[in-house]
Amino acid sequence: MKMMYGFRIVDKLQKIDEDIKRTQLRYHSKRVLVSKEFTFDAAHHLHCYEGKCKNLHGHTYRVIFGISGFVDERGLMMDFGDIKEIWKNEIEIFLDHKYLNETLPAMNTTAENMVVWIYEKMSGALANRIGNYDGARVEFVRLFETPTSYAEARREWMEDE
Known part of the structure; x- marks a missing residue:
């Protein structure tokens, strides 16, 4: 077989139960973290605030989830598609292209308040x-309001306080 540019075509594609046993799929029993990132666009304004953000304005927010757990017999903790499904159907519907002051629960729509709501x-x-x-x-959960500014909620802060 000729190798070019560091790529090669495999000689034989690995087959389950022939080349690898099902019991070998789970390499470990450790807790691991998977992470997925999303963006959404929304408008809001802040109450009781004397700065630019007291006026109606918008952001392209970026949210990052870190979810931990233990792998199953296949070596998977949680499919990234499952995180996306939860995001799309249960969280993003309240945020994307919305006026946050009316779609979120009664709160000042600061990044600090919103990140806790998203965590919950x-x-x-x-x-x-x-x-x-x-x-x-x-x-x-990390919520970026701008590319360089974010608020974060961590499990130990949410559950131990």
Whole structure:
């Protein structure tokens, strides 16, 4: 077989139960974290604030989830598509292209308040799927209001205080 540019075509594609046993798919029993990132666009303004943000304005927000748990017999903790499904159907619907002051619960729509609300929504969604994942829990949610400014909620702060 001729190698070019460091690429090669495999001689034989690995087959389950022939080249690898099902019992070998799970390499470990450690807690691991998976992370997924999303963006959304929304408008808001702040109350009791004497700065630019007291006026109606918008942001392209970026949210990052860190979710930990234990892998299943396949070596998967949680499919990234499952995180996306929760985001799309249970969280983003309240945020994307919305006026946050009317779609979120009564609160000042600061990044600090919003990140806790997003944390609670994801944590609740995981609790409703308790049998789907082994020990899955939200470890952190990071909400960027601008490319260089974010608020963060961490599990130890949300559950121990």
